[in-house]
Amino acid sequence: MTRVLFICGKNRCRSPTAEVVIGRLPGVQADSAGVRKDADVVVSREQVAWAELVVLMENRYRKPLQNLVGNALRDCRIVSVDIRDDYEFMDDALVALLLERIPPLLR
Numbered sequence: 001m002t003r004v005l006f007i008c009g010k011n012r013c014r015s016p017t018a019e020v021v022i023g024r025l026p027g028v029q030a031d032s033a034g035v036r037k038d039a040d041v042v043v044s045r046e047q048v049a050w051a052e053l054v055v056l057m058e059n060r061y062r063k064p065l066q067n068l069v070g071n072a073l074r075d076c077r078i079v080s081v082d083i084r085d086d087y088e089f090m091d092d093a094l095v096a097l098l099l100e101r102i103p104p105l106l107r
Contacts, residue, residue, distance in 0.1 A: 002028050043065060053078075
C-alpha cells in the first residue's frame with residue numbers, strides 16, 4: 001500500500017480531489033491538506049510522518065510546507081505536479097490531469 005499526501009494552499013479543490021480520485025486506485029491510501037492558515041485542513045507533522053510520497057500541486061508550496069512541519073519531511077519523497085489553482089472540486093479536467101500525472105509517480 002502506497003501512502004500519498006496531497007498538498008495545496010487551502011485544501012478545498014485540488015488536493016481534496018486528488019485524495020478522492022487517487023485514493024480509489026488499487027494499492028493507494030490518500031490524504032490531503034493545505035499550507036495556508038485558512039486551509040480546511042492545515043497540514044500536520046502526523047500527516048507527513050504517515051506519508052511515503054508528498055505531492056505538491058505547485059512547487060511554491062514547498063517552502064510553506066517546510067515552515068509548517070520542519071524535519072518531519074526528512075524521510076519523505078516530495079514531488080510537484082504543477083497543477084495551477086484553476087479548478088473546482090472534482091472538475092473533470094482536474095481529474096484527467098491527476099490521472100495523467102500521479103500514477104507514474106506511484107511506480
